[in-house]
Amino acid sequence: MRLFLMNGQPLRHKGKYAAFRRVRTGGDMRSNVHAGGKLREAEISPEVLRIAEIVRPKLVQDGMFLVGLDVVGDKLMEINVFSPGGLGSAQKFTKVNFCRYVIEALQRKVDYMDFYGRNFGNIEMSTL
Secondary structure, three states: OEEEEEOOEEOEEOOEEOEEEEEOOOOOOOOOHHHOOEEEOOOOOHHHHHHHHHHHHHHHHOOOOEEEEEEEOOEEEEEEOOOOOOHHHHHHHHOOOHHHHHHHHHHHHHHHHHHHOOOOOHHHHOOO
């Protein structure tokens, strides 16, 4: 499963999480879409939210704005920080345009910088 976090928090709107899962098909062990894996809706369990909460402080401390957590069962496999792709895949199942909320958060950051007349690093911004 991939769960998206924005400023350390699971990205969600009206109870729907920006997440999806990939399921392998055929004899290939990989579930990557380019390897034949299929996209499916994700069910966000308390264990997945616990993992997100465990990594939240470090993500905020490091100024990570938008990341994708790759979780298998109750294990964190990877944190995608440079290219957390698949936000559109999450939209497919939830019918929520999560990109809109990411853009709005970015616009708020720009507005803060304009209002205060200075630049903010994302570490500061993630706490505003």
